[in-house]
Amino acid sequence: MARTTGSDGEKTEAAVREAAVSLIARLGYEAMSMRQLAAEVGVQAAALYRYFPTKEDLLFTLMREHMEGLLEAWSAARPANADPVTRLAAYVENHIAFHIERRHATHVSNMELRSLSHERLTQILKMRTAYEKELRMILRDGAEAGVFQVDDTGLTAMALIQMMTGVIVWFRPGARLSIAEVTASYLSMTMRLVGATISHGTARPSGRAAVAL
């Protein structure tokens, strides 16, 4: 009825984060109770408060780190000084890969925004806007260069992001389509959607997929 043998703060905190992402994705933030989360980790509810001062702090931490991860992944994948088609292809590939790999966390970050305080909501939205701006810049550069046909940059960016993020709704690993197949399909749909001019082989930055217009 106190500290248990083999208990380790770092391991417990990691287990709490992992269980929280999974439970919130499945039940929703409001529907998940701290007792439920604690039971999943194999600990009493009071122990959670050693790592996160409140339930909302836990949610915010998960969201912030997810958004930071997304921005970092794009920073690492972004091709500098490349043509718009190559950059757009890299954006799509990174987005799909990241979201399939972290389906649950994406679900949480997209669906539970209303449970954040105003200040924290603003913080998360700022990161999201920064990420979306990257896509808008690619589309604008492409439109100005005449390689994309885009009515409205902002609208197109939102449509593309909604389309790509939607992959987490229906995609299940090990199902009919492989990740590579899904990525290739989304890539060609994206290129057609923006009316990309065919440019032989430029859109193969990672070697994973070719653009089929």
Next chain:
Amino acid sequence: MARTTGSDGEKTEAAVREAAVSLIARLGYEAMSMRQLAAEVGVQAAALYRYFPTKEDLLFTLMREHMEGLLEAWSAARPANADPVTRLAAYVENHIAFHIERRHATHVSNMELRSLSHERLTQILKMRTAYEKELRMILRDGAEAGVFQVDDTGLTAMALIQMMTGVIVWFRPGARLSIAEVTASYLSMTMRLVGATISHGTARPSGRAAVAL
């Protein structure tokens, strides 16, 4: 401290539905309390139970009627025996119009599925699948007729629906773009995405928008 002057069951029930859609869209189903809903309607919580036996019954009723409305709207708008381009254009126009008009209800139907019992979830998903199947059939017919270029019918249908439904996330009435402009943009993005062969004027079933490839 009992029946109030001018009270009317039908009006109260309608007010409850309306307030519930708005509150659930804003706060989430779990976060909305029955007392909060009652206060919005101007009534005590106990009065709600005259119209809906449980909170979940209320949610389910809202969702079922929303899905029925969607299917009915498509039934009315669907052009019989038309070419795939015309049918796809009608699908897109109906989808965008319906979802912009009923943003809050769509939000509820899409976000609160996990709060339904298994049986009721199945019931809602059955309706949704039927609606999605209509799009898959259009895409398949178009692909077979050679007027669409589609890798995978199922994947493309999901991508399109996610893209179109996403309009409720960012669109606000009275903002920069009008409904007609948004619809026209989504229509041309859709036609490009499916690689529709240019067919002079066929894609103008409602007269509201022309397809610009």
Next chain:
DNA sequence: GCATTAATAAAACGAACGTTCAATTAATTC
């Protein structure tokens, strides 16, 4: 105008919620 029905209020129910606190034990430090 009297009986009946419709619509609500007021109060209460037990259960579950997020969170706090004191006590207790394991691991670590010296």
Next chain:
DNA sequence: GAATTAATTGAACGTTCGTTTTATTAATGC
């Protein structure tokens, strides 16, 4: 091996939740 720190338990706090019950008043039918 004693002192200190880290990790956790168990019990409790006040609050809020969905829901039920009973009483009360407005509208309706005859």
